[in-house]
Every structure is written in structure tokens, then in C-alpha cells.
Amino acid sequence: MKVTVRYFGRLRELLATKKEEYELPEETSLMDLLVKVIPERHKEVSETWIKTIFRTVKNEILENKNGKPILKDYQILIGGRSFSLDYTLKDGDEVAVLPPFGGG
Amino acid sequence: MRAKVCDRLDDLESLIDNLRKASDEIGAITVFIGVIRGVSKGCKVKQLEYEAHETLAPETMQKIIEDLKSKYGIIDAFLEHRAGIVKVGEDVMYAAVASKHREEGFKALIELVDRVKREAPIWKKELTEKGAYWVENI
Numbered sequence: 001m002k003v004t005v006r007y008f009g010r011l012r013e014l015l016a017t018k019k020e021e022y023e024l025p026e027e028t029s030l031m032d033l034l035v036k037v038i039p040e041r042h043k044e045v046s047e048t049w050i051k052t053i054f055r056t057v058k059n060e061i062l063e064n065k066n067g068k069p070i071l072k073d074y075q076i077l078i079g080g081r082s083f084s085l086d087y088t089l090k091d092g093d094e095v096a097v098l099p100p101f102g103g104g
Numbered sequence: 105m106r107a108k109v110c111d112r113l114d115d116l117e118s119l120i121d122n123l124r125k126a127s128d129e130i131g132a133i134t135v136f137i138g139v140i141r142g143v144s145k146g147c148k149v150k151q152l153e154y155e156a157h158e159t160l161a162p163e164t165m166q167k168i169i170e171d172l173k174s175k176y177g178i179i180d181a182f183l184e185h186r187a188g189i190v191k192v193g194e195d196v197m198y199a200a201v202a203s204k205h206r207e208e209g210f211k212a213l214i215e216l217v218d219r220v221k222r223e224a225p226i227w228k229k230e231l232t233e234k235g236a237y238w239v240e241n242i
Contacts, residue, residue: 009155009227010238073240075225080160096157100240103154103161103185103226104138104197104217 001026001091005038009099014049015042024089030076031085033095035061035069053097073100106182107165109156109226113184116198123202126180130202134209136217138197140190147232149192156187157225164224172201172216176208181216185226 006019015038022037034053039046047059055062055070062070068085075082075098078089089095106119120133142149169181183199190196199216203209220226221241228239 008157008225009229012155077160080163096160098157098225099227099238101222101224101226102228102239102241103156103224104221104241 001028001089003028003033003089003091004094005033006094006096008096009102010052011049011097011099014045014052028089029085030078030083030087030089030095031069033089034076034085034097074098106184107162107169108184109158109161109165109187110184111186111188113186113195113198116195119182119184119198120200123180123182123200126202129204130179131204132202132206132209134201134203134206134213136197136199136213137195138185138199138217140192140194140196142192144230144232147234150231150233151192152190152196153229153231154185154187154190154196155227155229156185160225161185165220168216168219168223171219172212175215176203176212178203178208178212181212183216183220185220185224187226 001024003022003024004019005022007015007017012018039049042049050056050061053071053074055072064070077096077098078093123133124130140152165183172178179202181201185197199213201209201213229236230239
């Protein structure tokens with residue numbers, strides 16, 4: 001299945017792209033995309049990516065009581081709506097990774 | 105109602121004139137102009153770079169205006185925010201509220217600006233004499 005990911009602000013700069021497509025296996029979760037797939041494609045900045053969007057301690061992603069990674073103040077929207085990291089991606093999904101806002 | 109992200113702001117007088125036409129019950133128009141400051145945290149600012157989610161930003165701004173109409177009973181409002189490079193001293197945002205009385209106008213305008221800063225998917229990078237960094241309204 002094909003999924004599009006859009007980046008803004010500091011993430012756009014970090015990954016040197018506004019938007020990219022991923023060909024993913026079925027049953028790939030949003031968490032898989034953020035924790036594994038994107039860092040795999042952007043190996044040279046993978047550590048910075050992880051530390052930028054997730055809470056980490058000693059380079060390890062912190063998890064909540066349910067064993068899920070804890071995002072910093074980043075919003076992950078799919079089609080303009082927020083989903084949990086457990087969400088199973090679907091063909092055609094557009095994932096927007098939004099850093100903390102700074103307008104005005 | 106009108107909310108827009110744009111490379112160049114529309115003429116402010118024209119925007120206010122259009123707002124005035126919304127109703128003959130308007131007794132107050134309160135206006136905010138966001139201007140790029142030349143100093144930030146003691147550093148000289150050279151310019152700012154704004155980036156926005158092209159659909160979510162105006163949708164969010166529009167939703168905030170709708171909320172404020174319900175909350176304060178204001179008659180109408182507009183908000184325009186620039187994207188791209190904005191130099192020191194230039195206007196980056198226009199917001200205005202039309203209301204029957206000044207009390208709800210002032211309150212709605214403050215909340216409009218505060219909420220846009222917190223909720224609209226817009227990002228700002230400051231280029232200062234000491235370097236460039238992304239500003240976060242957390």
C-alpha cells in the first residue's frame with residue numbers, strides 16, 4: 001500500500017523534504033512508520049528524528065504505561081484527524097507530522 | 105467570516121470596509137496588527153520565515169472565529185496571516201472583530217489572536233544575528 005508523509009518546519013529541514021511516499025506492507029501501524037520506517041529511509045538523521053519527535057532517555061524512546069512511545073508536542077494527523085499510534089495505515093493515507101506551532 | 109494564509113496581506117482598509125458591511129448593528133470594530141519585532145530575547149532579528157499547512161491553517165482559523173461568534177456574540181471577524189519571508193517592521197497578521205459593543209469586541213480579539221498562536225498549524229523560524237531557530241508557542 002502507498003502512504004504519503006508530509007513534513008513541516010524543523011522536520012522538513014531535518015529530512016530535507018516536504019513530502020514523500022512510502023510503499024508499505026499491509027498492517028503497518030503509524031507507530032511502525034514513525035519509529036522504524038522513516039528513520040530507516042533517513043538513516044543519516046535517524047537519531048535526531050527519534051529524539052526530536054519522541055521523549056527519550058539515553059537514546060531510548062520513553063514508553064507510557066501501555067508500552068507505547070511518548071511523543072513530544074508533535075501532532076500526527078491523517079486526513080486532518082488525530083489517531084493513536086496503534087492506528088493501522090491504509091492505502092492512500094496522508095500522514096502529516098506537525099511540530100509545535102509558532103504562528104502569530 | 106474570512107480566514108486566510110497568504111504571501112501578501114490584503115489592504116487593511118479594504119478588509120475593514122468589508123467587515124463594516126456585515127451589519128448595521130456594528131458599534132465597534134477592534135483591530136490587531138501583528139508586526140515583526142526587531143529584537144527577540146535580546147538578539148537583533150533579521151527576518152522571520154513562516155510556513156503553514158495550506159488547508160488546516162485557514163480551517164483552524166475559521167473554526168476559531170466560529171467559536172468566538174458563539175461565545176461572545178460578535179457579529180463577524182477576519183484574520184489573515186502571511187506565509188514566507190517577512191522582514192522586521194513588516195505586518196505579518198491582521199485580525200479584526202466587529203461587534204455591537206466594545207466589551208465583547210476586545211475580549212474576542214484577544215482570544216482570537218491567542219488561539220491562533222496556539223492552535224493554527226503555522227511555524228515560524230527566526231533569523232537573528234546569532235543564528236536561526238524555530239520558535240514554538242508551547
